[in-house]
Amino acid sequence: MDVLVLGGGPAALCIASELNQRGVAVAGIAPDPVNDPWPNTYGIWADELKAVGLEHLLEHRWSDTVSYFGDGGSTVQDQSHAHGIDYGLFDRAALQRYWLERADGVVWHQDTAERVELNGATTSVSCVSGTTLQARLVIDASGSRTPHIRRPDQGPVAGQAAYGVVGRFSKPPIESGRFVLMDYRCDHLSEQQRSEPPTFLYAMDLGDGVFFVEETSLALAPGVPYDVLKQRLQQRLELRGVEITEVIHEEFCLFPMNLPLPDLRQPVLAFGGAASMVHPASGYMVGALLRRGPDLAQALAEALANPSLGSAALAQRGWQELWPMELVLRHQLYQFGLGRLMGFNETLLRTHFATFFSLPREEWFGFLTNTLPLPRLMAVMLRLFALSPWELRRGLVLGVSSAQSPIFRQSAG
The missing domain is CATH 3.50.50.60 (FAD/NAD(P)-binding domain)
Incomplete structure (x- = not known):
């Protein structure tokens, strides 16, 4: 052959x-x-599929796509950030x-x-x-x-870990018809938990009273254990008075984010x-x-x-x-950025994503899909730096010291 x-x-x-x-x-x-049958779900921005003419492969599609970057406890902090672009879930x-x-x-x-x-x-x-x-x-x-x-061996490989449930709930865990890309609100966590590696909710309404909710860690080496993610998901739901009444499917994900080329x-x-x-x-x-x-x-x-x-x-x-060299250099830039984010505590991480999604839609979309040419990617990263508050700039340039970030201590160890 x-x-x-x-x-x-x-x-x-x-x-x-x-x-x-x-x-x-x-x-x-x-x-x-x-x-x-494949066990895991695969999500994608609908415009990515439109570009290759494969939108018909989506099983679900949402126009109401949002994120939350507050920590709860006030109307302002609970406000959603609308992304203004459709998100879809593949029909596996x-x-x-x-x-x-x-x-x-x-x-x-x-x-x-x-x-x-x-x-x-x-x-x-x-x-x-x-x-x-x-x-x-x-x-x-x-x-x-x-x-x-x-x-090459470049040290510990950071993994994105997630624990999720497709099921039915005592009441909707998110608003009906909505897709939540990232919910970083942490009002359900204890003070001790807030000093631990941050996690966020990724969730969607699948229709007919079925929802998918998943607690996710951006990246950590070693990855956040599934039992920690499951506990945090339960706490998040309990605070909002939501109970799981039927588990249709449990999802366990762990994949490398900074694997060397x-x-x-x-x-x-x-x-x-x-x-x-x-x-x-x-x-x-x-x-x-x-x-x-x-x-x-x-x-x-x-x-x-x-x-x-x-x-x-x-x-x-x-x-x-x-x-090709173009993609190698882009990969190195992304790796550098991830290394910085892995050192951010809960507050810095929420500030970073709130700033990131304030960029023009074509810029954050191109960044997340790796479709920006290298010069444009560098320009977007510079714009993000310019928009960031001082403490976030400091973390992006110098990293976060181990004294400031328990995440850094765990990943470095």
Whole structure:
């Protein structure tokens, strides 16, 4: 075969389908059937899907999209910040089906890759079952924890952790018909809890009396434990007199936010989480898969047309397309910004996001979707700095000392 894809999640299906559409001979190795239902929800700004013509893959869509950055206790602090842009939730089955239909003809081996080795012009993959498969190029799309992709060790990797519940409640936990991107109000927390790593509520009305509520930590190393997130979610609901009457689904998420870029010289290519494509500022990735998958597949299809190119040369062409210098520099800027935010206490973090979302919509949207060219991204970051109050500027430039921030102490330790 031309390409062997490792993994069976969104990244693997995306790149396999795009290559298949370009006439590339593709096969895959996945530990579970690739049509098994995906357990987690995937949200996206509707304009991201509009840009690629895939708005029909949304199961839910909200125009009433807001955040809260106060700490409760007064009318002003409880005011919502309207984002003025639609947000959507993927129909996971439809998204999966979309990629599987475009990957029609791809053979998926239900197995686990144990060893990946360069074998001259090709690469061989030895599986747990004893099977060995060979291809001109191997693409690892099996996630951020893959052992087959080399990357530098730059210290502890910060994870975005979340615990959520899809269910029914004694009364609506948020306003009907609303999507809440971030609710940083902390009036439900004790003084001790307010000195601990901040978390926020991510929530949406799914209709028919069903809501999804999720307590989320932006980023921390190690990640905030699920039991802490669950307790905080319960406290948040209890303060507002809300009880969970039926749990339809529980969600547990933990994924890396500041994973170093892979070694771009290695003869195995990566895509998705394995390629550090999770946005360091937002934690989102599906939009990037949909935008960048076609270009990567096209570059690989053109390179594969040259029969003299072996695994190393093909992977090099893929890495160049996936991580050109422009995107590497943007990634480094986002990593720097995340490092600063990880040191912020509750008050600074709320101030930061209130300031950030006061930027013009096209600027904060472009920042969160990684669609701003490098010069524009730098200009937006400078504008954000100019709008920030003095204490926030100090934290953005110098970081926050360990004496000021328990978050910094935990992540640094």
